[in-house]
Amino acid sequence: MASVAGVDSNAVERLKAEANALHREGSYQAAYQKYSEAIKEKPDKAVLSILYANRAASCLALKEYMDGFHDGQNVCLCQISSSKSDHLFSQAAKLDPTYVKAWARMGTAAHVLGMWSACRYAWQSALACLPTANLTDAQLILERQFKEGIKAADAAEAKSHSTAEKQLMYLNKDSSAPWDRALALAEENQLVEGELPSSGFVILDAYRDFVRGIKAMQQIVINRQGDNLRIKAIPNALIDITNGLLRDTRVFHADSRFFEQLEAQIRYEGEATAAWGSGGPKRVQKEAIARQRKEGWLPVRRALSVTVRAWIIKGFIDTNMGSLISGVEFYQRTLDLLEWGRRTWHNVASEDRGIIFEASFVRGVRRLHLPAVLRLYLKEGVQSGVSLETIANLARELMAETEASVRPPDYLLNPGFYASFWIYPAAEALSIIGWYHMQLGLQRIDSKLDLDQEAVKTFRQASQYYIQAADRYPEDEEERPSMLAVALEALWWSETPLRETLPLCRRIRAAMSKSATLWKSSQKSVTNQNAKCKDAVQFLIACEKELAEGTATLDSTLVPTDLVSNPFP
Structure with missing residues (x-):
């Protein structure tokens, strides 16, 4: 040899x-x-x-x-x-x-x-x-x-x-932001608590975390001398920024210096903790165990935290700036590392291995990963390497994991945390399972829009999942009327009579009124992403007129004309 x-x-x-x-x-x-x-x-x-x-x-x-x-x-x-x-x-x-x-x-x-x-x-x-x-x-x-x-x-x-x-x-526009409205209501004790607490708790807690991190990051001092870069910064800003995003991504807002400061903050915290600045889970897994044995838990915990949080932020930014493959990659590798850590150090106390390996934290990352995968599929279809079944399975896994996770004993005293990591993951998972059934139904419709019984069944399943998703959300959450509106659309596709669709329209109208208290000036409202809800209300008004005039009955199967003309939105 x-x-x-x-x-x-x-x-x-x-x-x-x-x-x-x-x-x-x-x-x-x-x-x-x-x-x-x-x-x-x-x-x-x-x-x-x-x-x-x-x-x-x-x-x-x-x-x-x-x-x-x-x-x-x-x-x-x-x-x-x-x-x-x-x-x-x-x-x-x-x-x-x-x-x-x-x-x-x-x-x-x-x-x-x-x-x-x-x-x-x-x-x-x-x-x-x-x-x-x-x-x-x-x-x-x-x-x-x-x-x-x-x-x-x-x-x-x-x-x-x-x-x-x-x-x-858009983010720099001055408007009455949802967190400002939530704060005003909280000061007057008008935010509903209990098993289904107000969405105001969610956005307000997310805002407090996110802004605390942003304000710390804005204290950064960057000195460039040729190729050399010297940075003075406050540590742990990444913790608050990522905590805010994990609670609710709608809290994100920034000014023109955000990206430069963020890059410097990540570099500063990475160097201060000897975080992994390059490579993915395979490298970290190999080196983290060796470092823990040599250096102990404290330095490794800090390095892992900065590494993971930098990946999460990168995933969030890339996803929202259109770099979907990159965004999905960072989220997926984050989950790979977190799941490995939970398996490897399952007997290690949270104080040693770190919060990032807690089930609620991992669930927060799943909430970011799942819609990013969905957006990638919608943009690139099967060329993305993602299938409908992949997305449905991810949603089912999120739902099962959320349902199996034990709520903290003080969950009623911490409604924002409870909602962000128990209520919202389940609602979002159900909505994506509903979307999955909706796509299956649309795939069964031929160019003549002929329905078969399987398509009808699938559309009705989609509607049921969307309604379940809506019911999981807080009553003042802006996603509640949106979920009901897509449920209504599924019923329209299944040629459901007015006796079922009109009550759903009325639910949408009532839900829109409740959500407007907090979300009237949200990005979704300002950019008219809730158009389906408004269409449902207009449909209700038109149908009630026809019922009054006797030109329709509750057994009629009326649908909006644009649904027929545009079957594959």
């Missing part, structure tokens, strides 16, 4: 060959494991570069872009300087900075993650590895690919900045 400097070269080559074969046949997770085993043998730099680059390819095939980026980084560079929007960098061992494949895989992963500076840097570095003259046909193809990568990164970054500016334009 050949051996060089204590390295079993035959074992390395055997593992590498097995990994390559597994990758070629599409067994990417198994390939990743084999590459990892070969890496553990600590071969020379040339072989190690190939192993890391190949493992990066397996990560990309698994859509685990964070770990794929880090493996490319392991090969190519010691450090990338952080710049706007790129928070996820760290030191790594330089093995072969001329390895074109590693740079290309870094560029691919960085593009998906929305790390535009890193993406350009990777493609430019890949380009620099090619000869300057007399390129072969294969090298010309690579040159064109690398230049296209740079061009695509520039275009995507410009688009993301434009989206951010539009988002901030």
